[in-house]
Amino acid sequence: AIIDHAERLINLMQLTRDFQKVLITCRTQFFPKDEEIPIETGIVKIGPVPAGHKAQYIFHKLYISPFTMNQIEDYLKRRFPIWKKKCRKQARDMIEKIPKLSVRPMLLAHIEDLVGKELELKYAFQVYEEMVEAWLIREEGKLEGIKKEPLRDFSELLAIEIFKNREQRKSERIPKSALTEFAESFKIPLEDWQLSGRSLLNRDAVGNYKFAHRSIMEYLFVKRFLEIQSDARPKIEWTDQMFQFLYEMINHYQEHNMKLADLTHIDLKRLIKTTKGPLYKLRSKKKSLFEHDVHKMIRQYNMFEFRENLSGRGLFHLYDVDEENGIVIDHTTGLMWQQSGTPNRKTYKDAEKWIANLNWNCFAGYSDWRLPTLEEAMSLMESEKKNRDLYIHPVFDNLQRWIWTADKVKGDHSVYAVFFHDGLYVIRNIIYNYGFYVRAVRSF
Known part of the structure; x- marks a missing residue:
């Protein structure tokens, strides 16, 4: 049915069309995307329909949290008795910090792996x-043939394989x-492998395999996907949860340089829509930098720079152009640029004066340009010349070289x-009155 x-x-x-009320329960993972959760039932109302009301009966969605905070506290007390009070506090702090631990029983069941x-x-x-x-680590010690790193590769590639073929198989399982044969290539003895109740991989009565929870498969899928060479990546429509994992990873990478x-x-459009925020959090406050700071920044973002990172891909962009107001919106960075x-x-x-004048006149309706x-x-x-002879996207004017x-x-x-024009950054002493163009920006 998934x-x-x-x-x-x-x-x-x-x-159930003749029933007065119908209650349908399902897990949120039943629907790959929030937009796929239907609104209309397809059952037409009999009789006159008031103005502003739909002609069909509609679904009323209600999200139910598996546990209340009191229930979670009771669970932690049972899992961590009084002599493990420190572990209980650590688990409680972790749940407060990461709310998803409280709404996913499967995650909560593994909290012992995290505390301590x-x-x-x-x-x-x-x-x-x-x-x-x-x-x-647990599985590695069970059988002589199971080693940790091959098992990780096996699990990540299995997540790709199952998700990629789910429509063909009509389920997220693999026979x-x-x-x-897939397991043998990783030297994993499938016949002798005894999967426990805490295993992340399950086997059903007829021998099909699946992950214990869909979110585990989604996490492993994203992790492996990012390691695959771009030209070899499978072109598959992602779930909202996959985009959420990716967004968290991007934030984590930026925070740790x-x-x-x-x-x-x-x-990118789905990614930004799902996560409701820019992908890149670029510094907006001016700063004094050593050149080695600049080189580090170029490598971190894999920016193209003709001298320092010729193979750099650069940031990924999702531009919207407002020709009437002369602005370009970049949804991946959360920046609005002058076109x-x-x-x-x-x-x-004079550049600083020009910016001040731009704000005085509320260019495009804003007064916080910089x-x-x-x-x-x-x-x-x-990473290549896209705007005549400039290393910049053609949505921008090519006068400002x-x-x-x-x-x-x-x-x-x-x-x-x-x-x-040259695909690089330069340093110029302002005492000598060098002249360059100005392209103002603001955060939105």
Whole structure:
């Protein structure tokens, strides 16, 4: 029914069309996307319909949390008796920090794998990683043929295989016959493998295998997907939960100055719609930087820079253009740019005055325009010339070949600028009155 839930729902409505009230329960994972949760029942109302009301009976959605906080507290008291009070407090703090632990019984059942460790967990995906790691360690010691790393590879690739073929199989399971050869390639003795109640992989009565919870499969899918070369990635429609995991990973990578994920073949529009926020959180406050700070930033975001990172892919963008107001909105960075900018070059001092005048006149209806930071300006850099002879997207005017940034060089009178013509950043001493263009930006 998960695959063909629309037809299943139609059948239910036909069977119960004469009932006065119908209550249908299902897990939220039954629907791959929130938009697929239907509103209309397909049953037409008899008699006159008041103005503003629908002609069909509609579904009223109600989300039910599996546990109340009191129930969770009782569970923790049983799991961690008085002599484990410290562990109980750690578990309670973790649940408050990551709300998904309280609404997913499966996650709560594995809380013992998390407490007692010096872990800084902020996101749900980190909980899943710890849960998977604990399971791998447990399984490794059960049979001589099961090793931790091959088992991880096996599990991640199995998640890809099951999800990729779910429509063909009409379920998110894999038959034993299809799994045996797959397992042998990882030296996993499927016949001798005894899966326990706390296993993340389950086997049904007829020998089909599936993950204990769909969200485990979704997490493993995303983790492996990001490691696959972009040209070899399967083109599959993701679930909302997959996008949520990815969004958390992107945030985590940025917070820890790690290289960001390659988002090739990922539906950016769905990702942003699901997560309701920008993917990249670029610094918006001006700052004085050493050059090694700049090099680190370029590597972290894998930005294209002709000297420092010639193979850089650059940030992924989702642009909307408002020609009437002369602005470009980038949904992946949460930035609004001038589509063009100054018609002529200006000194740095005059650039600041021009920005002030822009705000005085409320350009495009806003009065918080500013010079971009180097991070923001470099985010526009494309890995190849796309706008005539400029390394910038053609949604932008190509007159502004070089633009000022708000960032200065630490311990110097110099300012960073970005050259879209040459695909690089430069340093210029403002004492010498260099002239560059200005492209203003604001956060939204």
